[in-house]
Amino acid sequence: MIEVTINPGPIKLTVPAGTLLLEVLKQAGVMIATSCGGKGSCGKCKVIVSSPKFIPDTLNASEKELLSEEEIKKGFHLACQCHLNQNSTITVPPFSLIREDNSKIKDKVKSCLVNDEFKPAVSVKKYFLKINPPSLQDQRSDWTRIKDELNKQSNENNQTWKIPPAILGSIPQLLKDNDFKITIVLYKDKVITVEAGDTRREMYGVAFDIGTTTIAGYLLDLVIFKEVAVDACTNPQFKYGAEVISRIDFARKEVKNRQKMQQELIETLNQMIFSLSAKAGIDFTRIYFAVLVGNTCMHHFLWSLSVENLALSPYIPVITDSIMDDSRDLPNFCLIPYAKVYSAPNVSAYIGGDVISDLIDIVIWQRKGITLLVDLGTNGEIVLSKDGKIWACSAAAGPAFEGARISSGMRASEGAIDRIRITPDKVDYRVIGQTKASGICGSGIVDLMASLLKLQIIKPDGRLVNQEECPLGISQNIIERIIRGKRGNKFLVVSAEESATGNPIFFTQQDIREVQLAKGAVTAGIRILLEQARIKPEEIEETFLAGAFGNVLDTTSALEIGLIPAIPSKKIYSIGNAAGEGAEKLLLSEEMRNIAEHLSQKINYMELSAHHDFQRIFAESLFFNPMV
Amino acid sequence: MIEVTINPGPIKLTVPAGTLLLEVLKQAGVMIATSCGGKGSCGKCKVIVSSPKFIPDTLNASEKELLSEEEIKKGFHLACQCHLNQNSTITVPPFSLIREDNSKIKDKVKSCLVNDEFKPAVSVKKYFLKINPPSLQDQRSDWTRIKDELNKQSNENNQTWKIPPAILGSIPQLLKDNDFKITIVLYKDKVITVEAGDTRREMYGVAFDIGTTTIAGYLLDLVIFKEVAVDACTNPQFKYGAEVISRIDFARKEVKNRQKMQQELIETLNQMIFSLSAKAGIDFTRIYFAVLVGNTCMHHFLWSLSVENLALSPYIPVITDSIMDDSRDLPNFCLIPYAKVYSAPNVSAYIGGDVISDLIDIVIWQRKGITLLVDLGTNGEIVLSKDGKIWACSAAAGPAFEGARISSGMRASEGAIDRIRITPDKVDYRVIGQTKASGICGSGIVDLMASLLKLQIIKPDGRLVNQEECPLGISQNIIERIIRGKRGNKFLVVSAEESATGNPIFFTQQDIREVQLAKGAVTAGIRILLEQARIKPEEIEETFLAGAFGNVLDTTSALEIGLIPAIPSKKIYSIGNAAGEGAEKLLLSEEMRNIAEHLSQKINYMELSAHHDFQRIFAESLFFNPMV
Ligand code: FES
Ligand code: FES
Structure with missing residues (x-):
């Protein structure tokens, strides 16, 4: 095996000696141009290879033909022709990277909500400037020349444009080399950088x-x-x-x-x-x-x-x-x-910018009535708003809802079970990437929990029953999945034959305890917040469930395990990674950034640890009962 | 001899091995506290000595008594007790540096001019803050706590105070270690630094x-x-x-x-x-x-x-x-x-911030009538203003007026002749520091030139005459000072016996040529500017002569060599290093910085090299005739 480092990155990976460089790049997820399909005839797949003992004459015929003298000197190879036999560093020049046709990518900057009239207004701007070359009759400095052109194009006369001296350093050469045609990149009135030629399309x-x-x-x-x-x-x-x-x-x-x-x-x-x-x-x-x-x-x-x-x-x-x-x-x-x-x-x-970002995403400042938001990550953050007043608290949920600390838990990536439904007869599940299952991610865990509770295979106190305790009507197929283990019972979700790894996927008593602790912490937080705001659970008019479960959480399952107040399930919105969507909005709009600042100041934060009755409420919340 | 490096600095100097450290510091101009006068009893003169082969047991009795265990470990010595025998690095801690009684220092921020109503308004501010320690009832962040206190003290509610993240890093420890008492340093609304305790006096x-x-x-x-x-x-x-x-x-x-x-x-x-x-x-x-x-x-x-x-x-x-x-x-x-x-x-x-600084110093924007400013450095910068309109040009004078390129020229420091008057009988001169003369600085050179022109020992075309060409009435003492050299005549200013170096100080034909080129360039610049502004030399109402001649230039001498237009000498102000004084004003006042910006934009710059008739005017200007 040899070690390969790929730049920009660096991405490091280990591959068998003799692997084709193109293969290595594919494995690393680096997509480079290969118009000829790797036949060595298009010359598009140029990359630089440097190895401790780089021998320049190991080029094959295609490489010798398609690479210039100078490129060969610099260590260029065709990725489709070059096999790596030793530890190497690969540098992929920007021109070899594939550019996808952007128009094919689905429309984004959508909101998870209807009626959201989000208007992007990016504070970053680009102007393409054709500068008049200087003369003895026009001795304006380079920067004055640029500013004057900027004022013309932006229609903002006498804007106080600012440029860091470090950027000024590159300007004379840039103007000279590019026929006085440059693109200037600004954040508001401050120069971010200056680029050669017209690069307005790339921002x-x-x-x-x-x-x-x-x-x-x-x-x-x-x-x-x-x-x-x-x-x-x-x-x-x-x-x-x-x-x-x-x-x-x-x-x-x-x-x-x-x-x-x-x-x-x-x-x-x-x-x-x-x-x-x-x-x-x-x-x-x-x-x-x-x-x-x-x-x-x-x-x-x-x-x-x-x-x-x-x-x-x-x-x-x-x-x-x-x-x-x-x-x-x-x-x-x-x-x-x-x-x-x-x-x-x-x-x-314990209430951070990710929660603010959630609130940006659900447009909290425009919501009337009573809204609950629960963001389940390693901490469970809970926000309650009523008529413009906002309360928040944070519950130490642990990473169970992210698939961590669960014996077969995993991040929501290819091979993760993200949906499960268990009937008295059989186990149905869905796997991300439609492959064989390797483990279970957060949303799958909540589904699993809800199903087993419904079938009374898990009791409200969290105990996984023995086979003989199973209620009537449950098929042998399901009953036999309950297996006695050294540290309590466990439930077979996927058999060894069916799984991607060849090992069975279990849900253990210990896993249930982890989920229980997480659920208990979140439920207790919600209860205390409701109490503080003098709101009854049933008064909540809408609930948003956010979190990096990978796929969105099934709201019915969340209700069934008693994680959130029992309100009609159609008023519960599972919004996935709302913090990510909120972050995109913060990127696209200064107005959103201002609102974020305002929100962060007006939220009433409740310190759960300072609550006189936290212990009792937490203990009660450990039970998997609907929250009413 | 050994090499000693002193920090902060580093100041490097070479001294004989065995020199007392206190002596070394004195030589380097570093003044440290010595309350006991160097007897080794006050313990004020602590400094850290580190040498490649530092031997910690070379401490004498006083040092052992007055230094703590920990100080000895760190390499502290008493400067008055420690002799340096090898190359060493000395670190002077701030507490060992002398603090002069500031009240003794003469009032400054004076202007060179009457009627100058300069009001300092420094944009740097310090606030001493006593922060309320946090509690479960008051969970504001450190920075919010600081901002709130700042708003109170500055009476600027909801100012958008800004702090670089790098400074935030030090705050929790600083608060903890200093009983929540800190001094914050601001430039406008931006934090420059945060300091322990109350440091308002030091700014x-x-x-x-x-x-x-x-x-x-x-x-x-x-x-x-x-x-x-x-x-x-x-x-x-x-x-x-x-x-x-x-x-x-x-x-x-x-x-x-x-x-x-x-x-x-x-x-x-x-x-x-x-x-x-x-x-x-x-x-x-x-x-x-x-x-x-x-x-x-x-x-x-x-x-x-x-x-x-x-x-x-x-x-x-x-x-x-x-x-x-x-x-x-x-x-x-x-x-x-x-x-x-x-x-x-x-x-x-070729007109830089130093000229702007001159103009700030002479309050150019408040002057009525016609004003000329000439700043003689390595370049001669010339500014002419009339009724609010300002023209400027730059003349390549060379460094002659700063004492450079002149055989006995020197910077205006101890030992430099800064005033000379030669009568038919004798040579009178003044030396900076009242020591023996080592050379001549700029103002001395102009005096010398003027005296020798007046005695016709130098002709208006710049030729230094032979002894026999001297006009009647000049004493033998003076005549004999004209000496025939290999490259033309030279004039003996100071004899070998009288000089500090033991070598005679001459003013040579070559020196005169250097002064002539410098004078010619400046005079030509003034002429062209006057022509451009359609002003006759005699119309000038006041002339400012600035430059780093060390001491101020004698205005009569400047008139006599024809450097500046012949207007009554009482309307000529020799203002020394006006750029330095202007820089002080720029430091002390934002208003001045705004005026500077405005001036830099409104000045009409004349490119001398682009003037159609520059050559002819320059050639005419080489003659040492009064400018009329
Ligand atoms: S892919 Fe075409 S030459 Fe390599
Ligand atoms: S000067 Fe007093 S101990 Fe050195």
Whole structure:
């Protein structure tokens, strides 16, 4: 096996020696142009290969023909002709990356809601400027010349355009080399960068929802307001613990850990930016704006702020305001130095920008009546609003709803069961990617729980019954799936033969306890919030269920396990990763960013740990009964 | 001899092995506290010594007594007790630096002019905040807590205070360690830094006039608006040539030269900041604002902008606007990262921020009638104003007026002759520092020129006569001073016995040619500007003569050599380094910075090289005749 590093990225992977480079790139998800289908005749698949012992004369006939002298000197190869025999670093030049036809991508910037009149208004702008060359009669400075043209084109006379001195440095050469034709990129009145020629068509933004368990990324075309790529990956901090508390402990141990955790997060964002860019076939240096939403702890990790006080009573964040900064202030972040980075505002130590982003997505400020929002991630965040007043609290749910800490749990990716229905006779399920099942993701777990409760195979107190306790009418097929294990019973969801891994997929008593703890925490939070607002569960007029379950949660299942108040199921909206959609809106609209700031200040945060009766309410909430 | 490096600085010097450390510090101009007069009993003179082969047991009895265990471990010594025997690095902690009694320092922020109603209004502010510690009932974030207190104290409710995330990082620890008492430093609504305890009394700014030959620095106390230290040193780029053109050539040769020249400038500014701080006994981390004025070329070098087009017709600067930036954007600049750096605006490639600064100093926008300003540095910048209209041009004078390129020329420092009067009988002169003479500075050179012209020892065409050509009435003492040299005659100004160096000080025919070229360039510039503005020389109502001659130029001498238009000498004001004084005003007042911006845009720049008749006018101007 040899190790291959692919740039931009770096994406690292291990492949058998002798693998065709084109294959390696495919495996890494890097799509490059191959017009001739890999026959070695089009010359489109040029990449640079550098190995410790690179031997330049290992080129085959096609390569010798299609590569120029200079390219050969630089180490270019045709990916479809080159087999890797040793550890190598591959550099994929932007011109070899595929550009998908953007028009094929489905319309995006849709809302999950009707009646949402969202108007994108991107603060990033591009102007293509044809500058008049100077003369002894016109000795204006380069920057004055650019400003004057900018004033003309933007119809904003005497705008106080600002340019960082570092960008000024490149301007004389850029003007000279490009016949005085340049494109200027602005965030409001501030120059982000200056580019050669006319690049108005290329303008991108990226939004991230940084969850404790999963990071989701969205690449948006800021010219046509379309999502052009999405991606998700595991938060690299997972290795320090599934919950924020264990990560805070790690971060507190040594000052350098804070920097380390920041760097790991930034590296992951970088990799996602490279892979999103590769998927969409764009040049990542054309991304000018990044929006980051996440819980307060992830937010603090990202900005390398002390998280110590987040974990200690009275739970004080360093900052709750939004942050608008330059990319260069996030060390080693891959966007160009003056690209803008926006971090959504937080409310408190345990209500972060991801919740604000949810509220942006459901247009909370326009809702009349009583609205409940529950975002199930590693923490369960609960928001209740009534006539413009908003309360919020956070419940330490643990990562069960994200598929973590569950024996056969997994992230909602290919091979995950995302829907299950168990009748007295059989088990029906759906697998993401229509392959064999490898595990169960959050929405599947809630379905499974609800089904087994309905069949009374799980009791309201969470106990998984023995075969002989099964109620009448349940078929042998189902009964036999209950298996006595060393640490309590378990339920066979998928047999070894049917599964992708060759191992059976079980749902164990321990798994049920994890779900129970998560459910109990969330239910208790909802109860306390209702009590605080003097609202009865049945008065709730609409409930939004958000969270990175992968696919959306089945609302009936959520009702059946008693996770949310029992109101008519048609008034419950399962909205999937609303924080991600909210982040996209924050990226596209300054108005939304202003509303976010306003929301973060007006929400009444309830500290559950400070509630006099929390223990009792939590204990009651552990039961899987409908919430009335 | 051993080499010693002193930090902060670094200041490097070579001293004999065995020198007392206190002596070394004195030589370096670093003043440290020595309450016991160096007897080794007060323990005030603590500094850290680190040598490659540092032996900790070389402490004497006093040191052992007065230094703590921990201090000894860190390498502390008493400067009055420690002899240096090897190459060492000395670190002077801020608490060992002397603090002068600021009240003794003369009132500054005076103007060189009457009727100047200058009102300082510093944009840097400090607030001492006592923050309420958080509780479960008050979970506001650290930053919200700080903002709320700031709003209270500043009476500016809901100001949108901004803080860089990098500063946020230090806040939780700072609050914890200082009993929630901190001082916040702001530039307008933006946080520059946050400090422990109450530091309101310490607030400083620094202004630099970066000349082609000399850099002058001024340290200002921003609480009481006083100058607390001044310093000057040679521009480190002098090694690339005395004139800007040769430096531009060097900078163009390789891209890395641009960075190199920037770094050299910044290192020099750093050293000046350290020495200014040491002189005033202040901590340089309490300097929050730096103002930089200089000609356009120095400005471009400082910001690492391409200077190529400054030297090529049509002479285009990259930027003429002022720059307001953070200290961290000047690589390795020693001020704290978010200290503000302001660079005065330029007018054109050869009229820079130093001229704008002159105009600020003479309050040009309030002057009625016709005003001429001539700033003599390596370039001669000329400004003419009439009824609010302003013209300017730049004459390539060369560094003669700064004492460079003159055989016995020197900068106006100790040992320089700054005044000379030669009568038919004798030579009278004044030396800076009242020591023996080492050379002649700019103002001395102009005096010398004027005296010798008056005695007809120099002819109006610049020829230094032979002994036998001397007019009647000149004493033998003077006549004998004319000596025939290999390359023309020379005049003995100071004999070998009288001079500090033991060598005679001559004024040579070649020196005269240098002065002649400089004078010719300036005179031609003035003539062309007058012609452009349709003003006759005698119509000028006031003339300001500025420049880094060290001491101020004698106006009568300037008139006698025909440098400036012949108007009554009482209407000619020799104002010394007006650019430095202007820079101080720019530091102290935002209004002045706004006026500077406005001036830079409204000045009509005349390109002398584009003038159809420049050659003829220059040739005529070479003669040392009064300008009428
Ligand atoms: S794919 Fe066509 S040459 Fe490689
Ligand atoms: S000066 Fe007093 S101990 Fe050194």
